[in-house]
Amino acid sequence: MKNNKRFYGIRKKLVIFTILAAILPLGIMGVVLAGSINKNVTDLNMENYSHSNSKMIGNYQMMEQGFDELTRNYITNTYIQKSLERRELLPQDQVYVNRSLWYSNNQYTEYGIFIDNKGNEYFANKVISNVKPEDILSEELREALSDNYSLTKIMYSTIDRNGQEDSGIFLVRNIRHMEQNVEPGILIVKLNQDFYDNIFFDINKHAPAIYAMATMEGEICCRTGGEDQEAEISREILLEAKGKLSDDAVEAGEVVHFAADNRICFANTDKNRNLMFLSVVPEAVIWAPARNFLKSMVLTMLISAAVCIVMSAFVSHPFRKAISAISRIMSNFDGESLNQEIQTSTNTELDQVAVSYNKMLKHIGTLMEEVKKEQEEIRINEYNSLVYQINPHFLYNTLDNIHMLARMDGDEIMVRLIQSLSSMLRISISKGENDVSVKNELEHVTCYLNIEQIRNEDLFTYEIKAEESVLQVMIPKIILQPVVENCIKYGFADMEEDGKIQLEVSAEDSFLVMRVRNNGSAMEPEILDKLNQMQYQGMEQIKQTFPQKKGGYGISNVVCRLCLRYGNRFRISYESTEEMGTVCTIMLPVE
Incomplete structure (x- = not known):
């Protein structure tokens, strides 16, 4: 009407x-x-x-x-x-x-x-x-x-x-x-x-x-x-x-x-x-x-x-x-009539609205063709995604079979190695979640240390202490493993035995405090200063801090992820001397 x-x-x-x-x-x-x-x-x-x-x-x-x-x-x-x-x-x-x-x-x-x-x-x-x-x-x-x-x-x-x-x-x-x-x-x-x-x-x-x-x-x-x-x-x-x-x-x-x-x-x-x-x-x-x-x-x-x-x-x-x-x-507009344009003459922003609408009609035809192609690609990607979801289950099942064969052969070292690797993979993937509990993070580090002890026999011992009240606190995953990896790779580089790693987790005020100590070689002052300045830099600067150390000093990845998650509300610091060794302290706000 x-x-x-x-x-x-x-x-x-x-x-x-x-x-x-x-x-x-x-x-x-x-x-x-x-x-x-x-x-x-x-x-x-x-x-x-x-x-x-x-x-x-x-x-x-x-x-x-x-x-x-x-x-x-x-x-x-x-x-x-x-x-x-x-x-x-x-x-x-x-x-x-x-x-x-x-x-x-x-x-x-x-x-x-x-x-x-x-x-x-x-x-x-x-x-x-x-x-x-x-x-x-x-x-x-x-x-x-x-x-x-x-x-x-x-x-x-x-x-x-x-x-x-x-x-x-x-x-x-x-x-x-x-x-x-x-x-x-x-x-x-x-x-x-x-x-x-x-x-x-x-x-x-x-x-x-x-x-x-x-x-x-x-x-x-x-x-x-x-x-x-x-x-x-x-x-x-x-x-x-x-x-x-x-x-x-x-x-x-x-x-x-x-x-x-x-x-x-x-x-x-x-x-x-x-x-x-x-x-x-x-x-x-x-x-x-x-x-x-x-x-x-x-x-x-x-x-x-x-x-x-x-x-x-x-x-x-x-x-x-x-x-x-x-x-x-x-x-x-029914999505099919693409030739019905708007004509206005008010000398105001309404004219620009009409022009933009007319331009939009011209692009819709092209976009509709592109959408058809994209829909075909989406169907292919969905199929591939379903295939990729099978892969982790296949990997866990394979490790379980290897674990069972190792137990049947009585190879305890292989049993420990497979158990630790399987636990590490499970926690790393963690059903696609980005956060894990402190308890799971410590379990992940323990598995990694067990594997490294098997690889480097008699090189080091480790000790992990955590307050009961912090075990269920959720934190970004794989935070401690790169720090521990640096202790073994660089701290114990000049040692053949008697290495010690101590990991302590506690609550102080409104922060979760994680300290990793090792008695290895002291860091060079230049590297120590770079590590302590990383949290105050931009993402690109953090990534370029150690460009020649591929795989080494993986702490760059940790700092980037913490900056994205906490902004400037977290702290990470290193102390290193010949007498005390090296201490890395990570302080995260409790959420």
Whole structure:
């Protein structure tokens, strides 16, 4: 049935893959960026409002330094010093004291009141006699003056001025005579609106935040800002802000922040803890920039996904046609129609696929003829293989017959020789396996040594020791026989008797260690060095180590096979001296 669906096969998969390829990276990137930018933007927003608090207290501290200078001018004033002496002032001197209150004035002063130590009040060019300070001062101001020797105190309070209550920020200070030990006077200076305006100078009053200055007891002195000018800063917020302002935070000048009533509150205070400054911001304002960014990112992801879908559908069209044609022709290929070629024109690797397919068709005909010939050769080889498999059995049977005839003739030497040769052949062939157990390898070496003892009567004796735990370990076959052969062929070349061969096999750490010792002649240093370097060379170099020693130093074959099997995880080393003879140590990793 012909498939006429446009959204089918490779095109469908390509569109789906493109969507996933577009959305997944964007989604992962969006999550990562959203988390990072959300935190960064929020932190920046928090930092901005925290900076506003720092501005407020900075403005306050700059004015505070000027206030100390202002009250110092009152102390040094000649007429105010006279007013503290024991005698009463003359009327004209009292006038100058009044004028002194305004002479030292600055832009933040609304008015000043001075009460000397004789009960006279100086204010607005008026002098009132026999004034009691407690009738003017509030309880807070009296306590501040009683605990303060002669420092300027800034505080929010209410005084009784001419029978009317007057609230605001006041500077209060005890004015003492600089030469005489007399009772001090009292200076009271009220700060004007310029002081409050300067506190909030350079603050964005149009922001939705509320900025305020309050006492540590939780009474608001002044405030500004906020979308809703009637928005309240609750007393609970003020008290919590006081609790957050620890001694360490005050000492470090830090701005603390906390959440309360769905708002974020920022607070700090001066080192004397006279007043605290607050910025109260709705939580929605803090999170708004991050939320706007997330909305923009989601919209960008959706637009990108839509663009990717359209582009993938458009770009995939020529490829879909080419792939469909290739798929149809290759699916209908039955192995006989060798003239049905593929024609594509996509200017991509698909064209190369079509060319390669067409070349393949041309070669198939030739290959089919070659395969027919190869099949005939395989049948011949299989027949020969079956014939060759009979040969080992024929050889074993023949040796068994010779062994039986030798026993019947009583020739024990021949019996031993045939037994050893038969065992050697059996282990060497080992049913085509490349690995044998240590036990079988030792049996193979024993048979070889028995044969050599018969050939070289009285030339040497041998001793083989092996730990019981290593006998079943599997190793490549015919590893020890070439080493033992070298002992006899080269080690005992100058000897006629008393030769000794010792073979020890043991386990050390994770290695199987095989040591072959002989008491024959020592090796030449050049040959000893070549033997010890073979394991670190390439195959061709190993084979060319002893090119003139055909059959001799068959250790080259052993090293090649061990390199192929173990790589660089095995070790083989030779030691040779006249005193100790020669020792060959082979260390194989236990598998």
